[in-house]
Amino acid sequence: MPRKPEILKLTPTTESRLFQVEAMDLRFSNGAERRFERLVTRGHGAVMVVALDDADNLQLIREYAAGLDRYVLTLPKGLIDAGETPLEAANRELQEEIGFGARTLEPLRQLCSAPNYMGHTIDVILARDLYPSRLEGDEPEPLELVTWPLARIDELAMNEEFSEGRAIAALYLARQRLASR
Amino acid sequence: MPRKPEILKLTPTTESRLFQVEAMDLRFSNGAERRFERLVTRGHGAVMVVALDDADNLQLIREYAAGLDRYVLTLPKGLIDAGETPLEAANRELQEEIGFGARTLEPLRQLCSAPNYMGHTIDVILARDLYPSRLEGDEPEPLELVTWPLARIDELAMNEEFSEGRAIAALYLARQRLASR
DSSP states (O other), rough: OOOOOOOEEEEEEEEOSEEEEEEEEEEEESSSSEEEEEOOTTTOOOEEEBBBBBTTTTEEEEETTTTTTTTHHHHHHOOTTTTTTTHHHHHHHHHHHHSSEEEEEEEEEEEESSSSTTTOOOOOOOOEEEEEOOOOOOOOOOOOEEEEEGGGGHHHOOOOOBHHHHHHHHHHHHHHHHTTT | OOOOEEEEEEEEEEEESSOOEEEEEOOTTTOEEEEEEEEEOOOSSSEEEEOOOOTTTEEEEEEETTTTTEEEEEEEEEEEOOOOHHHHHHHHHHHHHHSSSEEEEEEEEESSSOTBBOEEEEEEEEEEEEOOOOOOOOOSSEEEEEEEEEGGHHTTTTTTTTOOOOHHHHHHHHHHHHTTO
């Protein structure tokens, strides 16, 4: 393992409501110096939930994604609130986004998004033994619920509407965990 | 498919060297109005390369990721330059990052990262028929090359060092493409 670069200086650059940016002055172990920029990671992390009903159907949502300015098909997900565990956040998001709670929740793994310029991570949670339960969320409009057979994830992973790298990774991590039993 | 929200106004908020932020005032089809923020997507996109040698070993890199402030194991990747196709960018990045070119390059699919607040996309490319060829890149230090058998991707997908969602998705997309032949 190489010796980590030394952080010579961290300089806050810009800050908007959601995004705080900092410059990092680095000296690599070979002496090379570089200035990088990254988004500052705030908050308590996020969760993404692979929820399976008793017939092994994935519970997907169709929601408006502002970054792409279009509707996308993805997995239920959201930020972890202060004081919540990732499993609690997963169960709350499920109730807000798809109208089900889960009696069985287990962590699969933590994923990062774009580690070269942001430290944001998301905990992928497998949820089963679903029961109807709705909590009020902060969505501007109700999300559309779409079910998809777990047996057909190879097709979902190539679906134009389902293009989020972390969500595709989450599907395969869930399948692998279930197959290992 | 729901009717897309109307964009009432886009307002630039902050701009650093790498990150430009804009506020989006939206009116959803049910009348709900919200202000979102997103990163503005600039440039020509990016590529991520699943490169396989003739013995079906994946070519991975270990590089410093500033967002996480640690070394990570990941796939070769980089920005597409002006005037380049994604396949050309993939072949250039391979030569810069691992010291190999590829005689066979094929697109697998385009992935997004965090579509709720950024429009950034990455084209995943499968590269085979490798040959030694090195191009000078802009890396501050040489990247470590790590090979990993394609047959063991389930293990790689759970490796602590290999945590990028898009890279895990890319592995399974490549395996699926190769298995379908």
